[in-house]
Amino acid sequence: MLGKPERVTSLPLDLWDLAIRQAREAGVLARLCFQLEDLGILAQLPEKPREHLEAARTLALKHARDVRWEVTCLRSVLAESGVPITLLKGAAYLLADLPPARGRLFADIDIMVPRTRLEEVERLLLHADWVPMVKDLYDQRYYRRWTHQIPPLQHVLRHSVLDVHHTIVPPTAHAPVSAAVLASESLPLDDDGQLHVLAPEDMVLHSAVHLFNEGEFNRGLRDLLDLHDLLSHFGRRPAFWDRLTGRAEALGLTGPLFLCCRYLDRVLGAPLPDRAGEATLQWQPSTLKRTTFDALFDRALLPDHESCNDRLTGAARWLLYVRAHYLRMPLHLLLPHLARKSLLRPADVREEEDRRRRQTRIEQLLRTMSPPKNETDRRQAMQRSDQIGIGSES
Amino acid sequence: MSLKTGPFISRIRTRLPAVIDGIALLYADYPVSEAEGFADFHLALTQPPGARRWFRPQALFEFDGVSLFKPLPLTQALPMLEWGLNWCISNHAHHFLIIHAAAIERDGCAVILPGPPGSGKSTLTAFLTGNGWRLLSDELALLSLDDGRVTPLARPLGLKNQSIDLIGRLLPGARMSPPCADTTKGTVALLQAPQDSVFRSDETAHPAWIIFPRFMPGAEGQLQSRSKARTLIDVGHNAFNYSIHGKRGFELLSHLVDSCDCYDFRYSSMDQACRTFDALAPGGAAFKAASA
Numbered sequence: 001m002l003g004k005p006e007r008v009t010s011l012p013l014d015l016w017d018l019a020i021r022q023a024r025e026a027g028v029l030a031r032l033c034f035q036l037e038d039l040g041i042l043a044q045l046p047e048k049p050r051e052h053l054e055a056a057r058t059l060a061l062k063h064a065r066d067v068r069w070e071v072t073c074l075r076s077v078l079a080e081s082g083v084p085i086t087l088l089k090g091a092a093y094l095l096a097d098l099p100p101a102r103g104r105l106f107a108d109i110d111i112m113v114p115r116t117r118l119e120e121v122e123r124l125l126l127h128a129d130w131v132p133m134v135k136d137l138y139d140q141r142y143y144r145r146w147t148h149q150i151p152p153l154q155h156v157l158r159h160s161v162l163d164v165h166h167t168i169v170p171p172t173a174h175a176p177v178s179a180a181v182l183a184s185e186s187l188p189l190d191d192d193g194q195l196h197v198l199a200p201e202d203m204v205l206h207s208a209v210h211l212f213n214e215g216e217f218n219r220g221l222r223d224l225l226d227l228h229d230l231l232s233h234f235g236r237r238p239a240f241w242d243r244l245t246g247r248a249e250a251l252g253l254t255g256p257l258f259l260c261c262r263y264l265d266r267v268l269g270a271p272l273p274d275r276a277g278e279a280t281l282q283w284q285p286s287t288l289k290r291t292t293f294d295a296l297f298d299r300a301l302l303p304d305h306e307s308c309n310d311r312l313t314g315a316a317r318w319l320l321y322v323r324a325h326y327l328r329m330p331l332h333l334l335l336p337h338l339a340r341k342s343l344l345r346p347a348d349v350r351e352e353e354d355r356r357r358r359q360t361r362i363e364q365l366l367r368t369m370s371p372p373k374n375e376t377d378r379r380q381a382m383q384r385s386d387q388i389g390i391g392s393e394s
Numbered sequence: 395m396s397l398k399t400g401p402f403i404s405r406i407r408t409r410l411p412a413v414i415d416g417i418a419l420l421y422a423d424y425p426v427s428e429a430e431g432f433a434d435f436h437l438a439l440t441q442p443p444g445a446r447r448w449f450r451p452q453a454l455f456e457f458d459g460v461s462l463f464k465p466l467p468l469t470q471a472l473p474m475l476e477w478g479l480n481w482c483i484s485n486h487a488h489h490f491l492i493i494h495a496a497a498i499e500r501d502g503c504a505v506i507l508p509g510p511p512g513s514g515k516s517t518l519t520a521f522l523t524g525n526g527w528r529l530l531s532d533e534l535a536l537l538s539l540d541d542g543r544v545t546p547l548a549r550p551l552g553l554k555n556q557s558i559d560l561i562g563r564l565l566p567g568a569r570m571s572p573p574c575a576d577t578t579k580g581t582v583a584l585l586q587a588p589q590d591s592v593f594r595s596d597e598t599a600h601p602a603w604i605i606f607p608r609f610m611p612g613a614e615g616q617l618q619s620r621s622k623a624r625t626l627i628d629v630g631h632n633a634f635n636y637s638i639h640g641k642r643g644f645e646l647l648s649h650l651v652d653s654c655d656c657y658d659f660r661y662s663s664m665d666q667a668c669r670t671f672d673a674l675a676p677g678g679a680a681f682k683a684a685s686a
Binding site: 024025 | 459
């Protein structure tokens with residue numbers, strides 16, 4: 001459906017039922033809505049699936065408005081410091097008006113700042129009500145010492161989540177990436193030089209390394225579509241492919257780029273243009289490794305929906321999760337960490353975490369349904385509305 | 395089993411006897427099918443595996459294969475189905491503007507009754523819909539994005555604590571699920587929606603009044619007009635997806651508030667409330683006064 005959306009007009013309702021559920025779980029429902037709208041066939045669809053597509057589009061537009069607003073707020077928080085902000089992933093696609101932004105749902109906002117300015121940025125953000133979500137001291141230390149970001153921050157009032165990075169892969173990774181090299185090619189988004197996005201090649205490589213090396217596949221298909229969109233968009237530029245392969249070699253990210261090309265072809269049936277495709281073949285791993293990767297990624301890149309799973313899907317996702325940890329840090333660091341976190345049962349742990357995340361949303365929902373806790377709160381709320389001139393009876 | 399409630403089709407899977415009996419009792423008059431087709435929501439109520447099957451058994455709510463809430467005691471499985479359905483609608487049905495409010499109708503005109511828990515909104519709605527008003531919704535008022543009309547979502551009404559006995563006394567013919575104690579909302583029981591309201595689930599209504607009810611011992615049951623600006627803010631606070639709709643949501647709500655008569659309503663007796671609301675209906679004294 002995502003590949004040849006023009007065929008959907010003849011889809012029977014029971015298949016629509018499944019398509020909507022899979023697309024929702026994969027986080028691509030609103031993207032599909034925009035695609036069908038562009039083709040001019042949205043209006044011809046049966047009412048029920050159309051309602052779900054349009055509802056998802058409404059939500060995605062809200063996310064886009066919110067992220068633009070958060071970026072505006074971030075700019076003003078960091079304006080005086082003069083720290084350059086590089087937007088990463090979704091926020092970058094949105095602010096740079098790139099195709100993967102359409103219909104995207106955002107879980108958080110990712111930015112990158114120079115490592116030397118990290119403390120200052122964190123302090124300024126804290127003053128602006130961004131507080132760490134991770135309270136546990138071991139976890140706090142883990143983030144700061146071993147990863148490429150500080151612990152995720154959450155805004156006290158707006159509940160938005162902000163990931164502040166200083167590069168795009170962990171410093172302990174087998175192939176660390178120098179932030180200075182990324183920054184040297186980054187492109188300004190505004191006149192005052194405060195906001196940046198990565199250069200097209202780096203953006204693609206970051207997207208690939210994020211998808212294939214970070215072990216989070218609940219939005220795997222969406223991330224693969226991001227890569228497809230980015231490559232279709234940038235691929236029209238002269239010399240893009242040569243620059244991309246050259247950059248992959250320079251940054252040591254040929255592995256993820258090879259996987260990106262392989263699974264764009266295998267999962268979406270969208271191979272790279274001949275010359276670029278051939279270039280990535282020089283990085284292909286042994287047949288045994290390739291066969292293993294196929295068995296794992298073919299499963300993990302499908303929507304995380306019960307209808308897409310077979311008996312091995314759970315194991316495939318788990319093995320890729322373990323692989324991600326192995327890529328993230330050498331064994332002498334990884335083993336103590338795993339022992340500490342008892343990640344030997346990641347399925348249970350992650351299910352519990354997922355549930356907790358969803359519950360937070362539900363609790364927020366329930367809070368909005370409950371009256372202010374006590375009379376003082378209520379009176380304060382009323383006073384506030386009176387102060388802005390909406391309290392007086394007309 | 396696929397169950398049609400208002401504009402939504404829910405495919406529900408469960409083996410829990412309390413839920414099966416509850417559905418048989420409360421949803422006896424609703425269109426049901428076993429056929430595979432399109433469903434808006436795919437729900438399951440199950441028991442978590444393991445020792446908890448025997449020791450303090452629990453119920454789990456699943457939305458399309460994913461459990462969303464903490465498990466609740468098995469005895470609360472039926473209210474959990476209702477809360478879960480509300481969650482599905484308020485989180486996914488953004489083709490409506492959804493207000494946390496009851497809504498009732500007479501002669502094509504709807505009263506929207508926003509109210510926080512504890513304001514007596516459900517009790518009032520139960521009594522009025524047992525006395526000549528049609529139930530549009532007990533919890534979620536669905537406004538069409540195109541024309542602002544209210545789409546019916548006649549589902550069982552959630553009664554709490556003393557309201558259960560009160561409605562049992564006032565509406566002796568009403569059918570109710572067994573009360574379920576110790577939920578986060580106290581004791582709850584579900585009241586079957588009036589049959590006529592269920593059968594007329596396709597008839598939308600024109601919103602004409604927004605009334606904020608509040609049960610208050612000793613109150614005289616008078617309608618007091620409230621400012622449109624205040625009403626807009628308060629209805630906005632009570633809307634589940636107002637901010638999701640952005641500018642369109644603001645325009646829709648402003649139009650709603652502009653075109654409705656807005657009141658506060660403090661009441662202490664059901665009969666008195668019923669008289670006040672009857673005077674509202676087209677042909678009633680308040681309606682004539684308002685349209686004059």
